Amino acid sequence: xxxxxxxxxxxxxxxxxxxxxxxxxxxxxxxxxxxxxxxxxxxxxxxxxxxxxxxxxxxxxxxxxxxxxxxxxxxxxxxxxxxxxxxxxxxxxxxxxxxxxxxxxxxxxxxxxxxxxxxxxxxxxxxxxxxxxxxxxxxxxxxxxxxxxxxxxxxxxxxxxxxxxxxxxxxxxxxxxxxxxxxxxxxxxxxxxxxxxxxxxxxxxxxxxxxxxxxxxxxxxxxxxxxxxxxxxxxxxxxxxxxxxxxxxxxxxxxxxxxxxxxxxxxxxxxxxxxxxxxxxxxxxxxxxxxxxxxxxxxxxxxxxxxxxxxxxxxxxxxxxxxxxxxxxxxxxxxxxxxxxxxxxxxxxxxxxxxxxxxxxxxxxxxxxxxxxxxxxxxxxxxxxxx
Ligand code: CAA
Numbered sequence: 001x002x003x004x005x006x007x008x009x010x011x012x013x014x015x016x017x018x019x020x021x022x023x024x025x026x027x028x029x030x031x032x033x034x035x036x037x038x039x040x041x042x043x044x045x046x047x048x049x050x051x052x053x054x055x056x057x058x059x060x061x062x063x064x065x066x067x068x069x070x071x072x073x074x075x076x077x078x079x080x081x082x083x084x085x086x087x088x089x090x091x092x093x094x095x096x097x098x099x100x101x102x103x104x105x106x107x108x109x110x111x112x113x114x115x116x117x118x119x120x121x122x123x124x125x126x127x128x129x130x131x132x133x134x135x136x137x138x139x140x141x142x143x144x145x146x147x148x149x150x151x152x153x154x155x156x157x158x159x160x161x162x163x164x165x166x167x168x169x170x171x172x173x174x175x176x177x178x179x180x181x182x183x184x185x186x187x188x189x190x191x192x193x194x195x196x197x198x199x200x201x202x203x204x205x206x207x208x209x210x211x212x213x214x215x216x217x218x219x220x221x222x223x224x225x226x227x228x229x230x231x232x233x234x235x236x237x238x239x240x241x242x243x244x245x246x247x248x249x250x251x252x253x254x255x256x257x258x259x260x261x262x263x264x265x266x267x268x269x270x271x272x273x274x275x276x277x278x279x280x281x282x283x284x285x286x287x288x289x290x291x292x293x294x295x296x297x298x299x300x301x302x303x304x305x306x307x308x309x310x311x312x313x314x315x316x317x318x319x320x321x322x323x324x325x326x327x328x329x330x331x332x333x334x335x336x337x338x339x340x341x342x343x344x345x346x347x348x349x350x351x352x353x354x355x356x357x358x359x360x361x362x363x364x365x366x367x368x369x370x371x372x373x374x375x376x377x378x379x380x381x382x383x384x385x386x387x
Pocket of ligand 1: 235238
């Protein structure tokens with residue numbers, strides 16, 4: 001029985017900073033950001049969008065096509081959690097009127113968490129063949145104003161439906177994992193921005209890629225040339241490009257060209273949105289599917305990395321007719337119709353985002369895509385409303 005991705009919803013807020021504007025404001029050569037880091041724009045979440053509202057918006061995109069009778073599991077993956085105890089998924093469940101009988105919880109291991117959700121969901125469907133699972137990754141990447149990590153911020157969410165006989169990607173059996181307790185990137189409870197050892201994190205990401213990719217090929221008796229494309233966790237696109245260069249080392253021209261072209265297509269959304277932590281790998285997969293030209297049966301590799309650190313490599317095959325399940329025009333419009341912020345405006349929004357939410361102050365949303373937003377807080381309870 002094939003199990004895999006049957007729906008993919010995508011949401012990113014309606015504001016962005018252009019990397020040339022940011023480079024100029026920080027006295028950097030724009031090419032460092034555009035080429036050295038590989039980012040063109042970064043999405044900015046104002047106070048009306050948090051991990052929950054973005055997750056609701058990504059899920060609402062395909063909800064009308066879900067058979068709620070079959071839905072049995074809802075997992076929310078985030079490192080931008082809004083509560084130490086209560087799962088963000090409960091707000092999603094209420095907003096979208098999902099059945100009370102579903103099992104639901106939040107899950108964490110940095111950017112690996114949506115992959116953890118995917119594997120749990122796959123096992124759930126294997127054990128309950130006629131049931132489906134919804135998994136959401138949603139994050140706001142915050143490093144701090146004028147820090148080295150600032151250029152690798154972003155905001156957005158991916159939501160996926162996992163079920164048998166999926167319409168988009170059928171996951172293949174097998175995976176290779178690698179974990180170590182290290183301190184490359186983390187966010188202690190008392191901080192609103194991440195602590196990061198940037199160059200160390202970059203090196204560890206590549207070490208973990210080496211520890212999972214070649215062992216995966218050996219275990220599955222596959223060649224690099226058996227992949228139509230490999231998608232990477234993209235904290236910034238140059239990071240994935242470094243892993244891509246390791247993957248194509250010593251390969252024939254045709255394989256190098258195919259994997260390189262598909263790498264660029266997988267990085268297209270990330271160049272516009274930035275790092276969305278848990279959902280970054282899956283935004284790359286969506287970008288490749290919506291902007292590329294894959295054929296039924298094409299194999300895609302998935303490299304998932306979460307700081308701290310945990311990595312996994314696995315694969316899936318594109319399902320015939322997958323294009324009919326995608327919404328490239330909607331996503332192109334969502335990215336195109338965003339508001340370009342001046343660096344000063346972005347700094348004000350960023351600073352406001354670090355502050356505790358005020359009590360009993362009603363927020364209004366100026367978003368044109370995604371109708372759900374954070375409307376404020378009453379008695380420490382976040383209020384989500386629909387425009
Ligand atoms: N033109 C073109 N390229 C230029 C340039 C110019 N004028 N100036 C510099 N560059 C290049 C550099 O040569 C370098 O390229 P290589 O990496 O290929 O050598 C690149 O731009 C970056 O330069 P630096 O390393 O000097 O940049 P930096 O010190 O400002 O830090 C960073 C870069 C480490 C990525 C930093 O932005 C950061 O800490 N980001 C957050 C951490 C992160 O994303 N880590 C990734 C792995 S961890 C992970 O994946 C989990 C997660 O989501 C966080």
